[in-house]
Each structure stands twice: as structure tokens, then as C-alpha cells.
Amino acid sequence: xxxxxxxxxxxxxxxxxxxxxxxxxxxxxxxxxxxxxxxxxxxxxxxxxxxxxxxxxxxxxxxxxxxxxxxxxxxxxxxxxxxxxxxxxxxxxxxxxxxxxxxxxxxxxxxxxxxxxxxxxxxxxxxxxxxxxxxxxxxxxxxxxxxxxxxxxxxxxxxxxxxxxxxxxxxxxxxxxxxxxxxxxxxxxxxxxxxxxxxxxxxxxxxxxxxxxxxxxxxxxxxxxxxxxxxxxxxxxxxxxxxxxxxxxxxxxxxxxxxxxxxxxxxxxxxxxxxxxxx
Amino acid sequence: xxxxxxxxxxxxxxxxxxxxxxxxxxxxxxxxxxxxxxxxxxxxxxxxxxxxxxxxxxxxxxxxxxxxxxxxxxxxxxxxxxxxxxxxxxxxxxxxxxxxxxxxxxxxxxxxxxxxxxxxxxxxxxxxxxxxxxxxxxxxxxxxxxxxxxxxxxxxxxxxxxxxxxxxxxxxxxxxxxxxxxxxxxxxxxxxxxxxxxxxxxxxxxxxxxxxxxxxxxxxxxxxxxxxxxxxxxxxxxxxxxxxxxxxxxxxxxxxxxxxxxxxxxxxxxxxxxxxxxx
Numbered sequence: 001x002x003x004x005x006x007x008x009x010x011x012x013x014x015x016x017x018x019x020x021x022x023x024x025x026x027x028x029x030x031x032x033x034x035x036x037x038x039x040x041x042x043x044x045x046x047x048x049x050x051x052x053x054x055x056x057x058x059x060x061x062x063x064x065x066x067x068x069x070x071x072x073x074x075x076x077x078x079x080x081x082x083x084x085x086x087x088x089x090x091x092x093x094x095x096x097x098x099x100x101x102x103x104x105x106x107x108x109x110x111x112x113x114x115x116x117x118x119x120x121x122x123x124x125x126x127x128x129x130x131x132x133x134x135x136x137x138x139x140x141x142x143x144x145x146x147x148x149x150x151x152x153x154x155x156x157x158x159x160x161x162x163x164x165x166x167x168x169x170x171x172x173x174x175x176x177x178x179x180x181x182x183x184x185x186x187x188x189x190x191x192x193x194x195x196x197x198x199x200x201x202x203x204x205x206x207x208x209x210x211x212x213x214x215x216x217x218x219x220x221x222x223x224x225x226x227x228x229x230x231x232x233x234x235x236x237x238x239x240x241x242x243x244x245x246x247x248x249x250x251x252x253x254x255x256x257x258x259x260x261x262x263x264x265x266x267x268x269x270x271x272x273x274x275x276x277x278x279x
Numbered sequence: 280x281x282x283x284x285x286x287x288x289x290x291x292x293x294x295x296x297x298x299x300x301x302x303x304x305x306x307x308x309x310x311x312x313x314x315x316x317x318x319x320x321x322x323x324x325x326x327x328x329x330x331x332x333x334x335x336x337x338x339x340x341x342x343x344x345x346x347x348x349x350x351x352x353x354x355x356x357x358x359x360x361x362x363x364x365x366x367x368x369x370x371x372x373x374x375x376x377x378x379x380x381x382x383x384x385x386x387x388x389x390x391x392x393x394x395x396x397x398x399x400x401x402x403x404x405x406x407x408x409x410x411x412x413x414x415x416x417x418x419x420x421x422x423x424x425x426x427x428x429x430x431x432x433x434x435x436x437x438x439x440x441x442x443x444x445x446x447x448x449x450x451x452x453x454x455x456x457x458x459x460x461x462x463x464x465x466x467x468x469x470x471x472x473x474x475x476x477x478x479x480x481x482x483x484x485x486x487x488x489x490x491x492x493x494x495x496x497x498x499x500x501x502x503x504x505x506x507x508x509x510x511x512x513x514x515x516x517x518x519x520x521x522x523x524x525x526x527x528x529x530x531x532x533x534x535x536x537x538x539x540x541x542x543x544x545x546x547x548x549x550x551x552x553x554x555x556x557x558x
Contacts, residue, residue: 060505063342066375067478076371085378092355096345097378099364148506169506186510198506199346203479208512220515220522224529226339227427227448227477229516230509231465233487236499237508243499250503 046075047213050110050137052153053080053100054124059088061116061147064202068210068222077102077110081129089118104133112209113141117148117168117199119255122262125156125269135159143212147196147205149256154195155180156269164190168198169239170254177266179275200237203228325354326492329389329416331432332359332379333403338367340395340426343481347489347501356381356389360408368397383412391488392420396427396447396478398534401541404435404548414438422491426475426484428535433474434459435548443469447477448518449533456545458554479516482507 049069051062062078070076078101080086085097115134124130135157138144146154151167154160155178165180166172166188175182187208188195194212196205207228211219236242239251256262270277328348330341341357349355357380359365364376394413403409414436417423425433430446433439434457444459445451445467454461466487467474473491475484486507490498515521518530535541549556 058346059342060339060346063338067337067339070367070369070371070375073370076369076373076375078373078375088349090349090355091352092349094355094357094380096349096355096357096380099376099378101373101375186508187512198504200482200505200507200509204510204512211512216513217525220513221525221529223511223513223515224518224521224525225477226479227516228479228509228511229465229520230479230507230511231483232502232507232509233466233483233490234495234499234502236502237506239503241508242503246496246500246503250500 046073047111047142048075048077049112049114050077050079050102050107052113052115052130052134052150053078053086053098054118054130055086056089056118056120056123057086057116058118058148058199059096059098059116060199061150061196061202062114064200065114065145065147065196065206065209067226068203068206068219071225072210072214072218072222074112077107079104079107079133081133104129108136109140110137111141112143112145112213113137115146115150115153116202117146117150117152119149120259121149121152121171121256122259122265124153126261126265131157141192143192143194143209145194145196145205145209147202148198151175151180151195152178154178154193158273160193160195161273161275163193164188165193165195166197167195168256170198170251171256174266176277177270177275179270179273325352326390326421327354327356328391328393329356329358329381329386331392331394331409331413331429332357332365332377333397333409334365335368335397335399335402336365336395337397337427337478338375338377338395339478340429340475340481341393343479344393344424344426344475344485344488346505347482347485347498350504351489351493351497351501353391356386358383358386358412360412383408387415388419389416390420391422391424391492392416394425394429394432395481396425396429396431398428399538400428400431400450400535401538401544403432405540405544410436420471422471422473422488424473424475424484424488426481427477430454430459430474431457433457433472437552439472439474440552440554442472443467444472444474445476446474447535449477449530450535453545455556456549456554458549458552 080100081104083100085099087095087097134153138159144159148168151165161179164183165175166183172182186197186201187205196202207219239247359379360383362379364378366374366376413432417438423438427447430444440458443462444454445462451461465476465480466484475481486498518526
């Protein structure tokens with residue numbers, strides 16, 4: 001029995017008919033609960049998710065949700081401008097190469113767009129072909145999603161204007177340049193936008209998205225299969241819990257914040273999108 | 280500033296001199312605290328970690344710890360029998376390819392060996408070149424580690440005989456065939472063996488290992504950088520917390536348990552290792 005058969009077998013055993021994702025989102029305000037549900041995925045039982053790949057991406061941003069979704073019956077594409085490998089961010093001289101399954105030209109639409117992040121999203125938001133592809137697919141997708149600073153790419157593509165969103169904690173406030181309202185939550189949903197916070201939040205995000213699309217019982221099953229019962233050895237995963245000196249060291253040295261063209265690229269994006277940023 | 284500079288800059292700012300990993304392991308019994316510490320990594324400040332790659336591996340098992348370690352100044356190799364891509368386990372028709380950085384012949388030793396898992400480790404433990412390479416590198420490594428059912432490969436290589444170890448919860452008991460003592464904990468350390476439980480435990484494991492090698496302060500910094508402040512949307516990540524019906528459905532359909540040659544490959548390994556399994 002391979003994993004496809006396994007998944008189908010488990011789902012059959014569970015008889016999940018009627019399970020719903022309602023009420024399980026981190027955004028618990030009553031008004032938000034009532035937000036409209038997007039239509040079911042275009043392709044019904046096998047939704048198509050397109051992950052953007054790019055050099056310097058943080059692999060875990062994508063592998064977290066992909067582990068949940070690429071084993072749950074979704075059709076998955078890993079998309080880049082060509083079919084050559086991209087290399088994940090690393091300080092090692094040796095780099096892990098990831099192979100795209102499709103190019104920008106191959107994938108003009110998807111039920112779900114998911115954009116991972118990087119410590120330097122400014123290097124991506126100034127590349128027109130990337131942002132144009134994100135805009136094109138995002139405008140047509142049922143769900144528009146990202147993890148970590150992937151939200152900068154959605155933002156630069158005009159997909160977060162007027163939406164609540166999140167990002168890695170060191171770069172959260174910058175989302176205002178894209179006309180988004182920055183929100184410090186683990187997973188932020190606003191209508192059909194579902195946005196994860198920094199890096200490891202991709203696992204939480206993936207389970208939330210799976211529940212929205214295939215129901216809570218399926219997501220609970222995947223949480224059990226991937227043994228997602230986290231036991232961080234320290235309590236240092238958020239600027240609210242970490243040693244303030246550590247928070248300051250990481251914030252002031254954050255690579256994205258120190259890229260020379262960061263501010264200009266944000267200002268250019270804001271101008272292009274017609275966004276005015278206070279202060 | 281790239282991520283290498285960022286890491287070095289943060290570490291400088293922290294002045295972590297004297298920070299120690301002592302006392303932070305999940306294994307808190309007093310006797311275990313006193314276990315001997317392996318010597319520092321052979322290469323001093325830039326330990327070399329070799330991750331095994333193979334077709335059908337669960338990508339998150341490796342990407343979780345690799346995100347922590349490949350950005351913390353470690354030299355990382357992703358090793359397979361040749362330099363062609365391996366493909367992560369998926370139910371999608373499209374498969375994510377991962378490119379090795381080195382072959383078995385290239386890497387005869389490493390400070391740290393780390394073996395990821397798969398839903399069917401039985402397909403790996405019967406491949407002599409894989410198990411021989413794991414045994415060869417593992418016998419010489421300062422730290423011998425795995426995530427999920429990667430412990431089956433360590434076990435088949437004779438590296439867990441007489442050690443406490445863990446694995447994915449659906450296949451934990453089978454570790455006895457390798458002469459290991461199965462332990463249901465998130466991260467199990469016994470002397471220089473550090474073993475993570477199922478799939479997502481790789482993040483916890485990576486932080487524990489980083490603390491052992493570079494000290495607690497460095498690991499706390501990485502927990503903050505990767506924003507590892509988990510908020511699972513459900514409480515279904517362990518057989519102790521999930522709906523018992525769900526636990527039974529996943530257990531009885533677990534692909535590894537249903538592989539026809541599973542029992543025979545375990546019995547063959549036990550015979551080869553001189554292990555007698557009760558019952």
C-alpha cells in the first residue's frame with residue numbers, strides 16, 4: 001500500500017461526510033467567522049496547488065504545507081521561470097537543489113497559489129516576471145496564500161491591498177506598503193487569503209488550509225500522521241516569549257531589514273499600488 | 280547582508296561564550312543527565328552533517344532539522360548513491376525532486392549523520408548499499424541521528440543495538456527487532472544517539488541537536504528566527520490526544536505496517552544483528 005492508497009483508505013475508514021472547516025480558524029472574532037466561503041476548488045476532489053519556487057527561498061516555508069497537502073490528494077506543482085533547479089537559502093557551501101515541476105508559462109491558473117518566503121524578499125519583489133506570474137495566478141485562484149515573507153510577493157503583486165495579513169515578525173510592519181493591515185497572528189485569514197507567519201508556521205497554515213478545503217476531520221488525520229505534537233525544547237519562538245536581548249539582536253541584524261534597497265523597493269511598490277503609508 | 284553574515288552578526292551580538300546544552304534535553308532522568316558528552320565536532324566551529332537522501336523519503340523529516348542546521352554555520356551534505364535527483368514521497372502525480380550534493384563514495388565520514396524517514400522504511404532496509412553507507416558513516420560519527428522511521432535505517436545498520444530510540448508512533452514497537460529499546464518521546468537521546476519521533480518532530484530534534492553542539496543560546500536564537508511558536512489548529516498530533524477512532528484508522532492503515540515483506544525484513548535484520556525479540 002503506497003501513501004495514496006493509505007490516504008484514501010484512512011479517509012474511507014473515517015467516513016468524513018459533512019465535516020466542515022467552520023470555526024477552526026485562529027481568527028476567532030465573530031465578524032470574521034461570518035466571512036464568505038470561497039467556492040469549492042475548481043477541480044473538485046483534487047484541488048491543484050501551485051507553489052512558487054525561487055533561489056534563496058526558505059525551504060521549510062514550502063515543505064511544511066507541502067507535506068500536508070501533497071500527501072492529501074492535491075495535485076501539486078512547484079513552479080519557477082524555468083525547469084532548472086532552485087537552491088534553498090543556506091549558510092553552507094553546499095546547497096540543496098529543488099527541481100521545479102513546471103514553469104511560469106506552464107501554469108496560468110491554479111486553485112491555490114502558495115508563495116514561500118526568504119530572509120530577503122526585496123530581491124524577489126523587484127523581479128517583474130515573478131511578480132507578474134504571482135499576480136496572474138493569484139487573481140484567478142480560489143485561495144491566495146503565503147508563508148513567512150511570501151506575503152511580500154503577494155503584496156507586491158497587488159493581492160493584499162485591503163486585506164489583513166502577516167509575515168515573519170521582523171518584517172511584519174512593512175506589509176503596510178502593500179496596502180495590507182499587518183496582524184501578528186500565527187495564521188491570518190481574510191476572505192480567500194490565508195497567510196502564515198514566519199517559517200515554521202507553514203505547518204499550522206497547511207493544516208488550516210486543509211481543513212478549509214477538505215474538512216476538519218481530514219486535517220486532524222494529517223496532524224496525527226505527521227505526528228504534529230510540537231515540543232519545542234525552549235520557549236523562544238516568538239518576540240513575546242524570547243529574551244528581549246535576543247529579540248533585539250535578531251531584529252537589528254535581520255538581513256531583510258538591512259538590504260540597502262529595501263526601503264526603496266517598498267516605496268516603489270507603494271507608489272505603483274497607489275498606497276500611502278503614514279509616517 | 281546575507282544569512283551567513285546575519286548569523287555571525289547575531290552570534291557576535293549575543294556573546295554566547297560559555298553557553299551550554301546541559302539540562303535541556305527532553306530526557307530528564309537524573310541518571311541520563313550524567314551521560315558522557317561526545318567530544319566536540321571534528322571540524323570545530325563548522326561541523327559537517329550528512330543527511331541521507333532517498334526516493335520516497337518524507338521531505339519534512341530532513342528539511343525541519345536542515346533549516347536549523349544549514350543556516351547555523353554547519354557544512355551540510357545531502358548524500359545519495361548517485362547525483363541524480365531523489366523524489367520526496369507524495370500522492371500527487373507531480374513529484375518534488377531534491378538534488379544530492381554528494382554520493383556515498385564522496386562522503387566516508389561526517390561529524391553528524393542524520394537519516395530521515397519514510398512511510399515504508401522496509402523498502403530501504405533491504406538495500407545493502409544504503410545500509411552499508413549508514414553503518415560506515417554512523418560508526419565514525421560524533422552524533423548519530425534520525426527523524427521518524429529513519430531510525431529503522433540506523434537500526435538495520437546495527438547502530439541502535441543497546442540504545443533507547445524512537446520512531447513514528449505507528450511503527451515504534453518494531454525498533455525492538457534492531458535491539459533498540461522503543462521510547463515514546465519527542466526526541467530521545469542516549470549517549471551520542473539523538474533520535475526524533477514522527478515527521479514534524481524534526482524541528483524539535485534540530486533545536487536539541489543545535490543546543491548540544493553550539494549551546495542553548497544559539498538554539499534559542501534559531502527558534503526565534505524560524506518563529507517556532509507552534510499553534511496547531513487541533514489537538515490531534517499524538518495517539519494520546521487524537522480521537523481513538525482516528526488513531527485506529529491511521530494505525531490499521533499505516534502503509535509501513537501493511538507492506539507484505541515488512542515482517543520478514545525485520546526478522547532478517549534481527550537474525551543478522553543477533554537480536555532475539557520476545558513474543
